[in-house]
Amino acid sequence: MKLILYIGLIIAACHAHPRQERRFPDDFLFGTATAAYQIEGGYNVDGKTDNIWDHMTHTKPHVIKDMSNGDIAANSYYNYKRDVEMMRELGIDAYRFSFSWSRILPNPLAPYNVNQAGIDFYNNYINEMLKYNITPMATLYHWDLPQKLQDLGGFLNPLFPEWFEDYARVVYENFGDRVKLFITFNEPREICFEGYGSSTKAPILNVTDVGTYLCAKYLLLGHAKAYYAYVNDFKPTQQGQCGITISSNWFGPLTDSEEDQFAAELKRQAEWGLYADPIFSEEGGFPKELSDVVARKSLDMGYKESRMPEFTDEERQLIQGSADFFGVNHYTASLISATEYKTFYPVPSLYADIDVGIYRPPEWLDSASDWLKFAPNSVYNALTFLHNKYPNTEFYITENGWSNYPDAGLIDDDRSTYYRAALNSVLDALEAGVNIKGYMAWSLMDNFEWMEGYVERFGLYEVDFTSEAKTRTPRKSAFVYKEIVRSRVIDPDYEPENLTMWIDEGH
Numbered sequence: 001m002k003l004i005l006y007i008g009l010i011i012a013a014c015h016a017h018p019r020q021e022r023r024f025p026d027d028f029l030f031g032t033a034t035a036a037y038q039i040e041g042g043y044n045v046d047g048k049t050d051n052i053w054d055h056m057t058h059t060k061p062h063v064i065k066d067m068s069n070g071d072i073a074a075n076s077y078y079n080y081k082r083d084v085e086m087m088r089e090l091g092i093d094a095y096r097f098s099f100s101w102s103r104i105l106p107n108p109l110a111p112y113n114v115n116q117a118g119i120d121f122y123n124n125y126i127n128e129m130l131k132y133n134i135t136p137m138a139t140l141y142h143w144d145l146p147q148k149l150q151d152l153g154g155f156l157n158p159l160f161p162e163w164f165e166d167y168a169r170v171v172y173e174n175f176g177d178r179v180k181l182f183i184t185f186n187e188p189r190e191i192c193f194e195g196y197g198s199s200t201k202a203p204i205l206n207v208t209d210v211g212t213y214l215c216a217k218y219l220l221l222g223h224a225k226a227y228y229a230y231v232n233d234f235k236p237t238q239q240g241q242c243g244i245t246i247s248s249n250w251f252g253p254l255t256d257s258e259e260d261q262f263a264a265e266l267k268r269q270a271e272w273g274l275y276a277d278p279i280f281s282e283e284g285g286f287p288k289e290l291s292d293v294v295a296r297k298s299l300d301m302g303y304k305e306s307r308m309p310e311f312t313d314e315e316r317q318l319i320q321g322s323a324d325f326f327g328v329n330h331y332t333a334s335l336i337s338a339t340e341y342k343t344f345y346p347v348p349s350l351y352a353d354i355d356v357g358i359y360r361p362p363e364w365l366d367s368a369s370d371w372l373k374f375a376p377n378s379v380y381n382a383l384t385f386l387h388n389k390y391p392n393t394e395f396y397i398t399e400n401g402w403s404n405y406p407d408a409g410l411i412d413d414d415r416s417t418y419y420r421a422a423l424n425s426v427l428d429a430l431e432a433g434v435n436i437k438g439y440m441a442w443s444l445m446d447n448f449e450w451m452e453g454y455v456e457r458f459g460l461y462e463v464d465f466t467s468e469a470k471t472r473t474p475r476k477s478a479f480v481y482k483e484i485v486r487s488r489v490i491d492p493d494y495e496p497e498n499l500t501m502w503i504d505e506g507h
């Protein structure tokens with residue numbers, strides 16, 4: 001009797017503070033993320049040539065909300081030591097950044113002609129991180145295609161996979177002795193759908209009928225070629241890992257109806273299955289339901305064949321299994337309906353092909369970005385779904401974060417609330433058995449937010465873009481994140497005493 005009472009008391013005590021007790025594993029990699037074009041600046045120095053964002057922002061400045069560009073951005077090309085100092089201030093274990101292709105290969109068709117100044121810059125950046133025990137995680141491609149390759153069709157040119165493999169080899173050769181975590185592409189969906197199938201990213205081609213699908217095919221082939229270049233010729237000596245990062249927001253059904261559940265599945269296939277299934281699924285190739293819909297709608301409209309290309313057996317097998325880990329960029333969620341909340345899409349296009357409606361409950365808090373709402377449990381929902389769909393996969397959360405407006409100041413409690421909730425959701429997923437090895441907050445600092453210019457801010461550090469030095473100042477959320485990284489625990493009540501930063505011993 002007494003024993004039962006004791007057990008009851010213990011259970012009650014645990015329930016009173018269920019969250020504080022949960023810890024992240026000691027070897028869990030906490031970090032922050034950035035991308036070359038968004039922070040580096042130095043767009044035309046030391047031999048670098050134009051990429052598609054240089055080209056688009058210079059020739060069509062009006063497509064960017066505040067007519068700005070990344071010519072200088074946070075000027076990390078010159079401020080990299082300050083960047084690493086911020087990493088030390090936060091006490092993070094890892095830092096995700098990306099290489100600028102046209103800084104490393106000014107003529108991407110002549111990969112034997114490597115730009116030493118570009119190599120030096122990344123060597124300095126990486127060595128500075130390693131000096132303080134910060135693990136570099138490097139993305140080869142975060143949206144800044146050399147303009148010369150775009151002039152030749154970019155991702156739609158069947159030669160694209162070779163161009164990318166050539167570049168990847170240069171990266172492994174120069175940095176693979178020290179970088180052990182490589183990511184080939186950041187967010188194929190944003191590259192293909194936003195850049196080729198619509199017009200919300202460079203090169204704003206808006207080839208709605210086939211752009212997304214053709215790009216997906218050549219991107220995946222490029223990824224697989226770069227992966228096997230690593231596996232065959234570098235991994236045996238360098239011993240690192242090579243994966244890919246896919247934007248994986250959560251899309252659940254609006255109701256339990258069969259129609260809505262199918263609509264949500266189609267939406268997931270259109271948003272990330274198109275890129276993840278060929279690599280991580282048992283069968284390989286593009287997702288079945290989506291392929292069927294695109295094929296049927298193409299033939300109905302009078303096309304001779306599906307607007308979604310096929311893989312040969314050899315290509316399918318090459319792509320299948322071509323990743324050591326799945327990088328998840330996760331921000332938000334939507335509820336999907338087969339019948340309600342539909343809007344107008346160009347016909348034919350990916351969104352007309354799936355023809356589903358999107359709903360976001362008004363009670364989900366708004367960020368400064370219209371696509372980004374605070375959706376409860378979305379990390380858990382997405383990660384457990386991916387884990388069940390692709391068992392035995394190793395995951396990293398390679399981006400997750402929250403935006404506010406430039407005048408929001410340093411007190412960003414909404415961002416801290418978001419990070420705490422997201423990280424609690426990561427703990428839920430870990431407890432459910434999902435193999436998540438690390439978490440990179442987007443972003444270390446404010447940066448050029450693509451089409452939104454400098455109007456939306458994601459930084460743990462605020463950047464004063466009007467100052468010559470591009471001064472970085474920690475926001476309140478930087479202290480909250482630092483405390484989570486230090487203690488491996490999410491304390492909902494932690495309040496920094498003041499906003500003065502320091503570097504802990506050992507960092």
Ligand code: GBH
Pocket residue numbers: 035038186187190200247329331371399442449450458
């Ligand atoms: C990430 O993309 C990027 O990797 C990173 O570079 C970026 O800075 C960060 O997120 C924050 O945006 O509603 O049609 O105008 C996140 C993916 C970005 C995809 C915004 C949807 C909305 C385009 N999302 N995008 S639209």
